[in-house]
Amino acid sequence: MSHMVYGCLMTMDRERVLRTAAALLARKSTATMDEVARAAGIGRATLHRHFAGRDALIxxxxxxxxxxxxxxxxxxxxxxxxxxxxxxxxxxxxxxxxxxxxxxxxxxxxxxxxxxxxxxxxxxxxxxxxxxxxxxxxxxxxxxxxxxxxxxxxxxxxxxxxxxxxxxxxxxxxxxxxxxxxxxxxxxxxx
Amino acid sequence: MSHMVYGCLMTMDRERVLRTAAALLARKSTATMDEVARAAGIGRATLHRHFAGRDALIxxxxxxxxxxxxxxxxxxxxxxxxxxxxxxxxxxxxxxxxxxxxxxxxxxxxxxxxxxxxxxxxxxxxxxxxxxxxxxxxxxxxxxxxxxxxxxxxxxxxxxxxxxxxxxxxxxxxxxxxxxxxxxxxxxxxx
DNA sequence: ACCATATGAGACATCAACGTCTCATTCAGA
DNA sequence: TCTGAATGAGACGTTGATGTCTCATATGGT
Missing domain, CATH: 1.10.357.10 (Tetracycline Repressor, domain 2)
Known part of the structure; x- marks a missing residue:
């Protein structure tokens, strides 16, 4: 089943994205979703796939x-x-x-x-x-x-x-x- | 001359607006220009007459x-x-x-x-x-x-x-x- | 090699706040 | 009372970020 791997990768990536977002937002709390995505090295669309929106990210x-x-x-x-x-x-x-x-x-x-x-x-x-x-x-x-x-x-x-x-x-x-x-x-x- | 009186009133009012704005923004740093104006009891247009924009206000x-x-x-x-x-x-x-x-x-x-x-x-x-x-x-x-x-x-x-x-x-x-x-x-x- | 899935890039509509404008009203001083 | 300036309300257009969408590409497992 790819579900286990999928879930694991997702959470790992999700974790990494959150860490990066935290580091960025700590410095610039008004950072754009685009900036957050770039900082995490992913596309804005992918960021939205992980988190429904800015609110969900916060x-x-x-x-x-x-x-x-x-x-x-x-x-x-x-x-x-x-x-x-x-x-x-x-x-x-x-x-x-x-x-x-x-x-x-x-x-x-x-x-x-x-x-x-x-x-x-x-x-x-x-x-x-x-x-x-x-x-x-x-x-x-x-x-x-x-x-x-x-x-x-x-x-x-x-x-x-x-x-x-x-x-x-x-x-x-x-x-x-x-x-x-x-x-x-x-x-x-x-x- | 009305200039003296005008200037005085302006600065007084400006001061009062700034105080109110500070009190509001301290609680909610994302307050709208409209909210700031309402809090100061003035119209948004008047607020813009005192301060060119949000930047100028800050x-x-x-x-x-x-x-x-x-x-x-x-x-x-x-x-x-x-x-x-x-x-x-x-x-x-x-x-x-x-x-x-x-x-x-x-x-x-x-x-x-x-x-x-x-x-x-x-x-x-x-x-x-x-x-x-x-x-x-x-x-x-x-x-x-x-x-x-x-x-x-x-x-x-x-x-x-x-x-x-x-x-x-x-x-x-x-x-x-x-x-x-x-x-x-x-x-x-x-x- | 094949296929499914995730991804990145970008287009697009939406929306909220901003900044500018007009106009009727109010108010203070002459 | 008259006059001019300031004000409040609101109507715009503009901008920037957001959220959604599509499509081509890359990736990973079989």
């Missing part, structure tokens, strides 16, 4: 981003040991998907309430729980709300990814810059 | 943002006393313009090299100098580059403004949340 990117972020959350084992170390692990795991997440973070404002993927709420909750645990265990300061720390994590990951793309921050420093700034701000100050 | 917003940011930098007296306190003052002064700056920060990626206002470089340098001074005086940690701390300031101000718009952070907490997180991350840790 939604697929959103889905991919949710998957990657969720995988990062799983791999980071947020409930193990100190919250600081868990946060460090999370940032490390987020690194490969930073571009995609940065794009989705700024683009999410466009999903005007009508159709927000419920996946984000679940992921938000997991991150929020980590900060809350850190606060309850006396590791993090309590005057910064978990919701804000969560928001700050996204913002710093996104802006650091953007700074790396623009050459203002070295790629190898991504984890250190993001983690240290956020941890320094979140950690409780010993008196 | 450029005017950019100019306004640069002005406001520069004024904030001046009022914050970045060279006085401790760098920490100067940074706190800066964030306080940025508060009123946070929405506009948040919009411009995310929108700047669209100015693809061809026409970047040189004003930003000057402002970047002033902020960067503040962080550098803090490092040289032993107040800030030196493993985070001034360029990254500058970027982080923009990112945190922007995302906090956005969080306030969405009700995830209380408006009165803007300064505290932003300043404390950034300062905690920037400050040198006593051993």
């Amino acid at each position: 939604r697929a990117l959103e889905q991919l981003g949710i998957q990657e972020f969720e995988a990062a959350l799983d791999k980071a084992r947020l409930d193990d040991d100190a919250a600081s170390d868990a946060l460090r692990r999370l940032i490390t795991e987020m690194d490969p998907a930073a571009d995609l997440l940065a794009f989705l973070y700024t683009e999410n404002q466009l999903f005007e309430g009508d159709q927000i993927n419920e996946g984000w709420a679940r992921l938000d909750a997991r991150v929020c729980d980590l900060f809350r645990r850190g606060q309850q265990q006396g590791e993090f300061r309590i005057d910064l709300t978990p919701a804000w720390l969560t928001e700050a994590l996204y913002a710093l990951v996104g802006s650091c990814a953007w700074a790396v793309m623009d050459g203002r921050v070295a790629k190898k420093d991504f984890q250190h810059m993001t983690a240290e700034l956020l941890l320094g701000g979140a950690r409780r100050v010993e008196k | 450029r005017a917003l950019e100019q306004l943002g640069i002005q406001e940011f520069e004024a904030a930098l001046d009022k914050a007296r970045l060279d006085d006393d401790a760098a920490s306190d100067a940074l706190r003052r800066l964030i306080t002064e940025m508060d009123p313009a946070a929405d506009l700056l948040a919009f411009l920060y995310t929108e700047n990626q669209l100015f693809e090299g061809d026409q970047i206002n040189e004003g930003w470089a000057r402002l970047d340098a002033r902020v960067c100098d503040l962080f550098r001074r803090g490092q040289q005086q032993g107040e800030f940690r030196i493993d985070l580059t001034p360029a990254w701390l500058t970027e982080a300031l923009y990112a945190l101000v922007g995302s906090c403004a956005w969080a306030v718009m969405d009700g995830r952070v209380a408006k009165k907490d803007f300064q505290h949340m932003t300043a404390e997180l950034l300062l905690g991350g920037a400050r040198r840790v006593e051993k």
